[in-house]
Amino acid sequence: MGAQWKAKGKDLAANARGKMFTKLVKEITVAARNGADPASNARLRLVVEQARKVSMPKDTLDRALKKGAGVGDEATHYERVMYEGFAPHQVAVMVECLTDNVKRTAPEMRVLFRKGQLGTSGSVAWDFDHLGMIEAAPVNPGTDAETAAIEAGAQDLEAGEEGNTLFLTDPAELDLVSRALPAQGFNVLSMKLGYKPKNPVDPASLSAEALEEVEAFLAAIDAHDDVQEVYVGLAG
Numbered sequence: 158m159g160a161q162w163k164a165k166g167k168d169l170a171a172n173a174r175g176k177m178f179t180k181l182v183k184e185i186t187v188a189a190r191n192g193a194d195p196a197s198n199a200r201l202r203l204v205v206e207q208a209r210k211v212s213m214p215k216d217t218l219d220r221a222l223k224k225g226a227g228v229g230d231e232a233t234h235y236e237r238v239m240y241e242g243f244a245p246h247q248v249a250v251m252v253e254c255l256t257d258n259v260k261r262t263a264p265e266m267r268v269l270f271r272k273g274q275l276g277t278s279g280s281v282a283w284d285f286d287h288l289g290m291i292e293a294a295p296v297n298p299g300t301d302a303e304t305a306a307i308e309a310g311a312q313d314l315e316a317g318e319e320g321n322t323l324f325l326t327d328p329a330e331l332d333l334v335s336r337a338l339p340a341q342g343f344n345v346l347s348m349k350l351g352y353k354p355k356n357p358v359d360p361a362s363l364s365a366e367a368l369e370e371v372e373a374f375l376a377a378i379d380a381h382d383d384v385q386e387v388y389v390g391l392a393g
Contacts, residue, residue: 181207185208186222187255199335203345203347207347235257236255237255241278242270243281244273246371249284250390251352251389265381272377284356286355287351288351289326290326291334292345292348293343293344293345305324309338310337354389357391357393360391371391
């Protein structure tokens with residue numbers, strides 16, 4: 158939970174791979190607006206690398222690049238939209254969507270938020286820090302992540318998944334820090350702008366039933382096709 162919520166057992170879900178491809182295709186399409194050549198577009202280069210690491214088919218990748226660049230009949234425009242509010246039991250939630258039809262997505266989000274509370278823009282954003290988030294893996298075991306963070310200019314760091322490290326940066330310095338990390342012994346796996354709760358709720362303070370309700374709410378939000386990320390004010 159915390160900065161970015163992930164559904165329990167999500168990686169084991171039958172549609173996890175398809176959902177991952179859909180998200181990456183949208184990110185590639187958006188990134189390609191600033192140039193379809195990964196060599197000169199840092200954001201696009203990293204997303205393309207992520208797509209290749211999960212074995213996205215080449216034709217799928219090529220179509221996403223063409224959509225973003227507006228080539229031929231493949232042109233598609235996605236808009237990034239944030240929805241803010243509360244899950245059950247007043248747990249703050251920020252939902253990041255990429256949609257080609259806001260008029261479709263907005264009412265669908267209102268329906269999903271019925272078991273919680275949909276707020277207005279800024280209603281919960283004040284309780285989150287907007288940060289650059291870089292997931293990186295050490296080239297060699299034992300590489301000191303704290304030293305790497307200081308030398309690369311990151312603001313903070315957290316333990317990530319599978320022995321990786323999440324480096325946190327000022328949004329404006331995301332690309333700068335990502336370029337500096339390899340020289341400090343870390344391979345950058347992904348980078349993005351995201352949200353980290355300032356005052357997260359301890360899940361232990363909720364009853365088992367209440368936590369299940371929160372989880373069910375988040376799972377329904379995350380399953381929506383336009384949802385890219387779900388940021389939740391829960392610790393851990």
